[in-house]
Amino acid sequence: MAPFRPKYITFDCYGTLINFQMAEAARDIYGSQLAAPKMAEFIKDFSAYRLDEVLGDWKPYADVVHNAIERTCKRNGVTFRDEDAKTVYERVPTWGPHADVPEGLAKVAKEIPLVILSNAMNSQIMSNVEKLGAPFHAVYTAEQAQSYKPRMKGFEYMFDMLGCGPEDITHVSSSFRYDLMTAHDLGIKNKVWVNRGHEPANPYYGYQEIAGIFDLPGVFGL
Numbered sequence: 001m002a003p004f005r006p007k008y009i010t011f012d013c014y015g016t017l018i019n020f021q022m023a024e025a026a027r028d029i030y031g032s033q034l035a036a037p038k039m040a041e042f043i044k045d046f047s048a049y050r051l052d053e054v055l056g057d058w059k060p061y062a063d064v065v066h067n068a069i070e071r072t073c074k075r076n077g078v079t080f081r082d083e084d085a086k087t088v089y090e091r092v093p094t095w096g097p098h099a100d101v102p103e104g105l106a107k108v109a110k111e112i113p114l115v116i117l118s119n120a121m122n123s124q125i126m127s128n129v130e131k132l133g134a135p136f137h138a139v140y141t142a143e144q145a146q147s148y149k150p151r152m153k154g155f156e157y158m159f160d161m162l163g164c165g166p167e168d169i170t171h172v173s174s175s176f177r178y179d180l181m182t183a184h185d186l187g188i189k190n191k192v193w194v195n196r197g198h199e200p201a202n203p204y205y206g207y208q209e210i211a212g213i214f215d216l217p218g219v220f221g222l
Contacts, residue, residue, distance in 0.1 A: 003221040004190050007164050008137065009108060012149070012173035013118035016194050017105070017213065018128045019098050022046065025088045026069075033078055046072045051177065054119060054148035061121045061142070065089045092120075093127035098196070100212030102133030107217045113137035115169075117158050119148045119178070138162065150182045172216065174198050180205050192219055 014020040023043045031039055049068035053059075066085040073080035105114065116139045118125055129139055140158050147153035159165055166183075170190040173179035176199050183191050184205045191207040201209065208219055 003219065004170065005220060006112060006170040006190060007168040008113050008115045008162060008170075009216075009220075010115045010117055010158065010169050010171045012171075012175060012179045013116050013120065013125065013128065014092075014095075015196065015198060016172060016174040016179075017097055017101050017116075017132055018095050021091070021095055022050070022088065025091050026072075029084050029087065030073075030078055034076070038076065042072060042076050042078070045075050051150075054142075055151065058142060058146040058148060061092075061119070061124070062086070062089045064148075093124045095128060096131040097133070098212065100214040104213035104216045105132055105134035107222060108220065109134040109136075111222055112220065115158065115162065116140065117149070117154055118142065119154075149178045152182055152186060155182060155186055155188075170219070176202050176205060180207060192216065 011017055026043055026046050027039060030042060034042055046068055049071045050064060053064040053068050065088055066082070069085045069088065070080045108114065114134060114136045116129065116136055118139070118141055120141045121143050122141050125139060125141055129136060138161065140154070140161060142148045142154060145154040145157035166187040167189070169188060170192060171179065171183045171188050172192040172194060174194040174196040180191055180193060189206065191205065193207040193209050194213065195201070195209055195211055210216060210219065
């Protein structure tokens, strides 16, 4: 059977394509205050609170970062400063892609339109996208959709903007909790999990696993 050829390949951005460095940012700011085991707990908590912060009504991503860091500091007995949260937030547009991304993306982009659906602000993301080394048909943000993943509204916004449905795309992400579980619930049958070690495998959600974006062309027989 020939590989499925979607109308669009849709991507999570931060973590999947862009090297998401929230843990490194937190370590730079708080590492001198915490022993290594406690710093590891801080980073784990920071990740959990970021997820919790995006589950309600939309708010600017600066608020997501601010609130998540403040809650993490409180839980770990660390002094919170507004300027530290601002420093972390302002790093986001400086991040570039994982090393495996540009070549694989460029090859696929020659054959199939690429789309990003990201938990980002409009003012942040294009700086990151410009570093990916491939043309994108569209870039959709949580700010535009007024909703963060893993909520469904962002995916629905993307479908409306593209004029397509779940059956027309292949969605690519390194995260089950933010992307692939929701994609499954929305009926997106064609999914690719980029195993970057963020989360354990979960075959229930039905996907093709790749080690990096350099393997993505093979998914489509390119």
